[in-house]
Amino acid sequence: MNDYRTHVKIDLAAIRRNAEAIKTSTGKRLIAVVKADAYGHGVAPVTKALRGVADMFAVATVEEGVELRQAGVQAPILVLFSALSEQASQIVEHRLVPTISDWEFANRLNTVASDPIKVHVNINTGMNRSGIHWTEAAQFLNRLKTLDRLAVEAVFTHFATADEADKSYVFVQIERFLSVLEEIPNSGELAHAANSAATLAVPEAYFDAVRPGLSLYGVYPAAERPIALEPALTWQTRIGWIGSLSEGEGLSYGLTYKAPHRTRVAMVRVGYGDGYSRALSNVGEVLVCGARRPIIGNVCMDVSIVRLEPTDNVSIGDEVVLIGKQRDAEITVDELAHRAGTISYEILTQIGARVPRIFKH
Numbered sequence: 001m002n003d004y005r006t007h008v009k010i011d012l013a014a015i016r017r018n019a020e021a022i023k024t025s026t027g028k029r030l031i032a033v034v035k036a037d038a039y040g041h042g043v044a045p046v047t048k049a050l051r052g053v054a055d056m057f058a059v060a061t062v063e064e065g066v067e068l069r070q071a072g073v074q075a076p077i078l079v080l081f082s083a084l085s086e087q088a089s090q091i092v093e094h095r096l097v098p099t100i101s102d103w104e105f106a107n108r109l110n111t112v113a114s115d116p117i118k119v120h121v122n123i124n125t126g127m128n129r130s131g132i133h134w135t136e137a138a139q140f141l142n143r144l145k146t147l148d149r150l151a152v153e154a155v156f157t158h159f160a161t162a163d164e165a166d167k168s169y170v171f172v173q174i175e176r177f178l179s180v181l182e183e184i185p186n187s188g189e190l191a192h193a194a195n196s197a198a199t200l201a202v203p204e205a206y207f208d209a210v211r212p213g214l215s216l217y218g219v220y221p222a223a224e225r226p227i228a229l230e231p232a233l234t235w236q237t238r239i240g241w242i243g244s245l246s247e248g249e250g251l252s253y254g255l256t257y258k259a260p261h262r263t264r265v266a267m268v269r270v271g272y273g274d275g276y277s278r279a280l281s282n283v284g285e286v287l288v289c290g291a292r293r294p295i296i297g298n299v300c301m302d303v304s305i306v307r308l309e310p311t312d313n314v315s316i317g318d319e320v321v322l323i324g325k326q327r328d329a330e331i332t333v334d335e336l337a338h339r340a341g342t343i344s345y346e347i348l349t350q351i352g353a354r355v356p357r358i359f360k361h
């Protein structure tokens with residue numbers, strides 16, 4: 001494919017291998033988190049690649065769940081956040097598994113459903129952004145039994161600090177979750193809690209299923225790397241123009257870079273309109289001819305500018321790597337996130353709809 005200005009390549013086999021490695025290593029069921037278009041990787045091909053490995057998929061919204069059903073996904077689909085009341089009938093129609101975080105929504109679902117529907121109950125053990133507070137959870141679960149069309153398939157919780165070196169708060173949350181599990185007489189509910197960071201570092205958090213997102217795509221959330229994962233995404237653009245500045249001349253909006261001496265520069269065809277963060281202005285690096293070259297000046301909406309070395313043998317149309325490998329050099333998602341002052345999750349999910357995804361099977 002030679003006519004691209006910028007594109008990402010997704011190695012679907014790598015995503016499948018990552019999922020298999022996680023399943024083998026944990027020995028648990030896999031709830032594969034594919035929210036936000038599979039972290040920017042393209043949700044329909046990713047779910048297809050995970051067929052038979054993922055026991056369940058998880059998305060953030062009802063709309064994402066419906067999209068997966070329409071893409072032909074047959075596996076169970078968990079919606080991680082409580083839906084709007086008005087979406088109860090859509091959940092039933094598309095056989096999604098909703099998360100219960102409050103009584104009103106549970107009641108609404110029970111009214112709309114004609115057959116029993118499976119639900120998961122979110123228990124707030126200290127993330128404090130959603131769910132039933134752990135001290136009230138057992139009572140709530142008891143009360144749910146009066147809603148005869150809701151079948152509680154699982155209870156889950158979510159960690160606030162599993163990616164930090166100090167795991168003490170993770171264990172506080174595990175203790176709270178365990179106290180709820182002990183209070184509910186063995187009525188067969190499953191339990192799940194582990195995001196990627198806990199999946200990689202806290203076996204005590206495994207319960208019946210693990211619930212990773214980021215690590216499926218080959219990106220580590222923290223320093224612990226007990227399972228070998230392969231990054232699945234490569235982001236490339238191309239050189240669109242080559243020029244030179246004389247000493248003291250500036251470039252791009254605001255002239256924030258001033259050439260200290262005669263300087264060769266190349267425009268590359270990617271900008272913040274594609275999700276290449278403007279925070280990378282004067283701090284980003286890209287790969288050209290297998291070597292690192294700095295982004296100079298302000299990143300524009302559609303293009304950015306790179307400083308070349310006088311010896312770089314480049315032409316218009318040549319490949320430039322933003323994330324991934326070129327010859328012996330590599331720029332990781334983590335590095336880019338660090339340079340942009342954010343996290344890998346945001347870099348991946350900000351890659352724009354204008355950037356075509358090319359899938360390798």
Ligand SMILES: *Cc1c(COP(=O)(O)O)cnc(C)c1O
Nearest residue numbers: 033080158195196211212213214
């Ligand atoms: C996003 C999300 C996950 C996955 O988190 P990762 O850090 O990407 O593994 C798991 N559970 C919930 C509730 C989430 O919102």
